Amino acid sequence: xxxxxxxxIFLPRLVASLEQVDQTYIMIKPDGVQRGLVGEIIxxxxxxxxxxxxxxxxxxxxxxxxxxxxxxxxKPFYPKLIDYITSGPVVCMAWEGVGVVASARKLIGSxxxxxxxxxTIRGDLAVQTGRNVIHGSDSPENxxxxxxxxxxxxxxxxxxPAQAPWLRE
Ligand code: ADP
Numbered sequence: 012x013x014x015x016x017x018x019x020i021f022l023p024r025l026v027a028s029l030e031q032v033d034q035t036y037i038m039i040k041p042d043g044v045q046r047g048l049v050g051e052i053i054x055x056x057x058x059x060x061x062x063x064x065x066x067x068x069x070x071x072x073x074x075x076x077x078x079x080x081x082x083x084x085x086k087p088f089y090p091k092l093i094d095y096i097t098s099g100p101v102v103c104m105a106w107e108g109v110g111v112v113a114s115a116r117k118l119i120g121s122x123x124x125x126x127x128x129x130x131t132i133r134g135d136l137a138v139q140t141g142r143n144v145i146h147g148s149d150s151p152e153n154x155x156x157x158x159x160x161x162x163x164x165x166x167x168x169x170x171x172p173a174q175a176p177w178l179r180e
Contacts, residue, residue, distance in 0.1 A: 034064070034105055035112045035148045036157035041099035043144035044068075048136055049102055052145060055118055055132060056106055060178045065105030065158065065167045073097050079160060088141070095141065105158045105167055109179070112154050115147045 039052055057063065076096040083089050106115065120131025124143050127134035137144045148154035158167070172178075 030109045031151070032107060032109055033112050033151040033154055034107050034158055035115045035151075035154040036146070036161060037104040037106055037115060037148075038146040038161070039102035039104075040096060040142075040144055040146060041101060042095075042137075042142045044100050044102060046136075046144070048144060051136070052132060053102075053104070056104075056115070059114070059118065060174075061106045061108040061111050061115075062170075062172055063104060064107050064169070065103070065162050067162070067166060068100050068102050070100045071097055075160070079157065091141065103161045105162060112148055112151050116149065119145055119147045 037056065039049055043049065043052060053063075073093055076093045077084070080089065080092055080096070083092065086092075108114075118132060120127030120133040122133075122143060123140045124133040124137035125139075127137075129135060132145055133143050148157050
């Protein structure tokens with residue numbers, strides 16, 4: 012009987028748990044902070060239904076910005092990018108959920124805010140690539156890498172939101 016009930020009741024849960032839970036690193040850049048968009052941006056992720064697992068604010072040192080954007084170090088705009096990211100405080104966030112990396116990229120919109128669709132964060136709130144208010148990891152691997160880069164051990168929070176059973180069957 013135990014065997015039967017395992018199949019009857021718990022198999023759907025087992026299948027659901029096979030869906031990959033990902034993490035993404037989201038950062039409100041200094042222009043987003045200076046323009047008072049922090050609450051607006053965090054709200055969009057909260058309302059979507061993702062889980063916030065890390066949140067802090069600080070002005071990041073150049074070394075950290077350089078490490079974060081090291082893949083772009085050969086680009087002509089790289090020095091300006093490092094100046095921009097270190098020009099004021101940023102808000103660092105870790106968000107978790109099934110499909111969160113790709114979904115966050117959709118919520119954020121295209122790199123160039125003039126190309127970004129209305130309804131997206133960049134499409135609604137920004138006008139230039141060099142001031143595009145927000146960063147989001149581009150793959151689950153980079154999500155993990157960037158969260159490990161920007162957060163220290165003990166800064167992330169394991170918790171179960173009360174709304175969990177109302178978000179996913
Ligand atoms: P995304 O942030 O959309 O993943 P990229 O990884 O291509 O975009 O670039 C990282 C960041 O570098 C962009 O968000 C933007 O802040 C900056 N950037 C990219 N291209 C340019 C550019 N042509 N001029 C100025 N800044 C740029």
